[in-house]
Amino acid sequence: MLPSYALFDFDGVIIDSEPFYIETDRQVISRFGYEPTDEELYTFMGRSSSKMGTALLAAHGINVTIEQYKAARPDPLVTIYDNPKIPAIAGLRELWQNLAEHNVGIGVVSTSLCAPLTAALNRLGLMSFVDVLVGRELVRHTKPHPEPYLKALSYFTANPEDVSKTIAIDDSPSGIASARAAGMYTIGFQGSTVPQALPEADLVVTSHEELARTLKAWGLR
Incomplete structure (x- = not known):
């Protein structure tokens, strides 16, 4: 689903x-x-x-x-x-556009501060897709604690059962641990230059195109 x-x-x-x-x-x-x-x-x-x-x-x-x-x-x-030489990872824009067209809420959960995150997303032309942004100043505990991912979900919904309708995409063991502790379905992303082993993730993908194919099988057209 x-x-x-x-x-x-x-x-x-x-x-x-x-x-x-x-x-x-x-x-x-x-x-x-x-x-x-x-x-x-x-x-x-x-x-x-x-x-x-x-x-x-x-x-x-x-x-x-x-x-x-x-x-x-x-x-x-x-x-x-703010480095123009660092673009968005290939396939992300198309994935987010497709998610938005299907009314899937998009959130960004990071250990960085909100201001530089917002500036970077604006530079990349992606901020318009983002419904929720959680930086480290909005939480008491950073990853691998579950608070960052739970905080993001709380901005979308007050129903704790909606955690079962949420996926978290992260490239680090601490991020996967954070989302798992929050009760979310975790997708380990290994599409960066320095991919990490993510054995605790529910699913591992190596690109946003692969993630898009997975979501298509779940109902994303």
Whole structure:
């Protein structure tokens, strides 16, 4: 059955930004005196970079506050979200247009702030499709806690049973864990440059075209 609501993560699902984030955090952590491995940096995906970065540094005996880490890290709005070289991932626009035509509510659920998310969606010409946007300042607990996805659903409906009519598309283990804990059907997205293993997802797709074919089988024409 076609879902009533489709909730999308932003980084790695809407835009292929993860390689830029990884390189940014690599440079920041290196400035503080530690050279992180790719495997260590991959654990940041879908989580707060400042929290993960300071924890990684602390594990190697380097004490840096979250404020110090944030001060050393470039603003993603300037370095990534406002970068015209980073387009929407192929097939997303067509998918969203089709979902909108079938009255499926579209939400974006991210650990980034709402302002840069809105700016990026406007730059990409996608904001008009978005019915609900949840950034990290709107929740007390970020992914993998279920609050972000539940918060997004609450803007669509007051009926908790509607969670069964909701799908969540995320590219990180923490995002999938968040949506699963919320009780949603989870779709792991592996269509970015740095795909992650998502064994806990109910379904895994490698492109938005593949997701569209799946939804077509569920009733999307």
